Amino acid sequence: MLELPKAMVDQVIAHARRDHPDECCGVIAGKDGQATRLFEMDNADRSPTGFTFDSQQWLQVYRDIDDADEDQLVVYHSHTATEAYPSRTDVLWSRTTEFQHWLLVSTRVAEDEVRSFVITDGEVLEEDLRIT
Amino acid sequence: MSIEVRIPTILRNYTGGEKAVEAKGDTLQGLIDDLDSRHAGIKGRLITSEGALHRFVNVYVNDEDVRFLGSLEAPLKDGDSVTVLPAVAGG
Numbered sequence: 001m002l003e004l005p006k007a008m009v010d011q012v013i014a015h016a017r018r019d020h021p022d023e024c025c026g027v028i029a030g031k032d033g034q035a036t037r038l039f040e041m042d043n044a045d046r047s048p049t050g051f052t053f054d055s056q057q058w059l060q061v062y063r064d065i066d067d068a069d070e071d072q073l074v075v076y077h078s079h080t081a082t083e084a085y086p087s088r089t090d091v092l093w094s095r096t097t098e099f100q101h102w103l104l105v106s107t108r109v110a111e112d113e114v115r116s117f118v119i120t121d122g123e124v125l126e127e128d129l130r131i132t
Numbered sequence: 133m134s135i136e137v138r139i140p141t142i143l144r145n146y147t148g149g150e151k152a153v154e155a156k157g158d159t160l161q162g163l164i165d166d167l168d169s170r171h172a173g174i175k176g177r178l179i180t181s182e183g184a185l186h187r188f189v190n191v192y193v194n195d196e197d198v199r200f201l202g203s204l205e206a207p208l209k210d211g212d213s214v215t216v217l218p219a220v221a222g223g
Binding site for chain 2: 025041045049050051052053055056058059062075077086087088089090093096097098099
């Protein structure tokens with residue numbers, strides 16, 4: 001289960017809508033499983049089919065989270081033409097990142113679609129997203 | 133000659149849990165070879181079987197991405213700081 005404040009979920013959706021038709025991406029830091037801060041990241045790919053964190057920005061954000069003794073709670077990104085479900089590429093990359101949750105938002109239709117997943121050793125498990 | 137190498141959580145199983153280790157080398161390639169001699173197996177997580185820097189990691193020398201510094205040929209000197217991070221991407 002992932003619990004997020006409504007303001008953060010709203011920010012993720014707004015970011016996704018703003019960057020559409022390209023994918024957006026970002027990080028939510030946390031402490032003891034509770035979300036603390038959201039970082040909107042630059043998608044270095046600027047692509048409708050993929051994202052890569054800008055490497056220089058990622059160094060700063062990683063340090064910021066590490067120095068504050070927080071965790072890499074959530075990596076979020078959007079799919080702009082498909083459903084909010086991890087792609088094969090997402091599953092591949094999940095093996096080498098340290099995030100606990102993958103939050104996906106789809107901007108393919110006007111209606112908001114946000115879903116959360118835990119990906120362990122290549123296995124995708126959807127979880128409850130509780131918006132508080 | 134000593135260079136501090138900061139290791140991300142996901143690779144600390146190679147360094148006995150250490151966040152930062154010391155290594156030496158005139159280039160990033162040399163540094164990674166030296167690192168692997170003390171922390172066996174870590175090289176395979178940083179360099180592909182074809183001998184290129186792995187796309188799953190970002191490596192920085194003094195906070196600059198080595199892809200802009202010559203990648204594995206990036207020169208190093210005493211006192212430099214190398215940081216390894218997991219790259220983050222998806223589709």
